Amino acid sequence: MRADAVPIAGTQALRGWQRRALVRYLAAKPRDFLAVATPGAGKTTFALRIAAELLSEGTVTQVVVVVPTEHLKIQWAQSAARSGISLDPKFSNSTGHTSSDYHGIVVTYAQVASHPTKHRVRTENHKTLVIFDEIHHGGDAKSWGEAIREAYDDATRRLCLTGTPFRSDDSPIPFVNYEADGAGHQQSVADHTYGYSDALADGVVRPVVFMAYSGEARWRDSAGDEHAARLGEPLTAEQTARAWRTALNPEGEWMPAVIAAADKRLGQLRQHIPDAGGMIIATDQTTARAYAKLLKTITGEEATVVLSDDPTASDRISAFSDATSRWLVAVRMVSEGVDVPRLAVGVYATSASTPLFFAQAIGRFVRLRQKGETASIFLPSVPNLLELASELERERNHVLGKPHRVSDGLDDELLEQAQKKEDEKSDLDKGFEMLGSDAELDQVIFDGSSFGTATEAGSDEEADYLGIPGLLDPSQMRDLLSKRQDEQLQKRSAKAAANPGVPAPPMTTHGQLRELRKELNLLVAAFHHRTGRPHGWIHNELRRRHPGPPVAAATREQLQDRIGAIRNMQRELTA
Secondary structure (H helix, E strand, O other), rough: OOOOOOOOOOOOOOOOOHHHHHHHHHHHHEEEEEEEEOOOOOOOHHHHHHHHHHHHHOOOOOEEEEOHHHHHHHHHHHHHHHHOOOEEEEOOOOOOOOOOOOOEEEEEEEHHHHHHHHHHHHHHHHEEEEEEHHHHOOOOOOOHHEEEEHOOOOOOOOEEEOOOOOOOOOOOOOOOEEOOOOOOOEEEEEEEEOOHHHHHHHOOOOOOOEEEEEEEEEOOOOOOOOEEEEOOOOOOOOHHHHHHHHHOOOOOOOOHHHHHHHHHHHHHHHHOOOOOOOEEEOOOOHHHHHHHHHHHHOOOOOOOOOOOOOOHHHHHHHHHHOOOOOOOEEEEHOOOOOOOOOOOOOEOOOOOOOOHHHHHHHHHHHHHHOEEEEEEEEEEEEEHHHHHHOOOOOOOOOOOOOOOOOOOOOOOOHHHOOOOOOOOHHHOOOOOOOEEOOOOEEEEOOOOEOOOOOOEOOOHHHHHHOOOOOOOOOOHHHHHHHHHHHHHHHOOOOHHHHHHOOOOOOOOOOHHHHHHHHHHHHHHHHHHHOOOOHHHHHHHHHHHHOOOOOOOHHHHHHHHHHHHHHHHHHHHHHH
């Protein structure tokens, strides 16, 4: 299609949020517009509709799309072609030109940063719409922010897109408005927001079930002393980091057990979704290759491995997306923006724990293709991750002058290492030897609630949770998880009754937390049935009265306080 052939706007049906955002945009005709929509909601479709409208009416004559990765250049060009817009994904700084058959180009942030002046000249010579995909990357480095400001300061229109409108630092996001939040900080303001909770209620995205696995990790320090710690127990930051790293060791027992469980879950989903796929998100390239070997041993099938220094990475992702094979193993490059709709099972096998990375990673699994699809994510029972899993629906903004997360001693810098051609040992890897680890299913997290009690990997109780049908709506999923939990507790009570002479083992901190979570969830369920209030609303009200992390990561004292609070709420009902 030639650039002088104006695309017909409105050829693709829009979802409700897209129509509302489009109406707002066309009415206001803003130079800058920030659209925040959860991964899988259709940001690309919305942006291309805006582009079609502006091209059709002559407001702009060229479109530039700026993306974080090379693979996304191809993905955007393909999506644009389906909307009747021709974009050149092969545009290079060296030539600086493209065919007149194109309506515009797709470039990376790094590409713009390497020669901003050249892109500025191109923008000045045409009435240009610039679409920034995942605009939060505009603050990744000082040079990136300065470069895109220089290149696109004179653009006719700028459309900023992101599913995660926040950062873990104070680097301002270019072309985004900030307003005072009343607490002495500046907070980003979106022109239109469509969060995960909204999308879930509309049936636009998949509900996510988190399978949190604990287990004992053992290691030897530089002095030769041996240590053991259980994931999910209250630990120091250093203990958590070392136990976490030990669990993720491909030569231990934890990862093979979790991968085997994830593959069983994938097999269950494939009974309803034949092409459903799984992805392991690894910390670095060495472990990614090792996980692929484990998958071959466990499943008998070769996994697709995508590494950041592989020139064929983009082709591998595309081939996997179009195939029906079971598993993909990748490092950070697949965690953001890459569209593989058939991904339905994930193994979060990385030490990265920032809200930004977690949200983007989980976003790879929520794209809905048919009614009733669910996603299952397997992760270590680590407080940071449990809290993020429980707060999947939380809406966040970028706040300047206020940290998004208190430092926990973990090493998110490994994300940068993972992009290097040679793996390097982190400080946590120096001076200690990983001895081993075992795995058990600690809890199942869904819609902010925790279900189940700990059970060994490979047990019948674990199989009950892994065997949950693959096509369920959120209410059905909650009911079935509650049923599984009740059955689990009944079996254990019957076993204890059948062996009255066998004393119960002393309850560990881990066991106490499980029992308190169980009691709280039962009280919340009872309150829900009496009032009709959603479970999430009840938990949020309890956290308002007694601040602290979600149930999955709360301490004994916090759980006890909330149990007391909901008993008071029940008494208020009958007063």
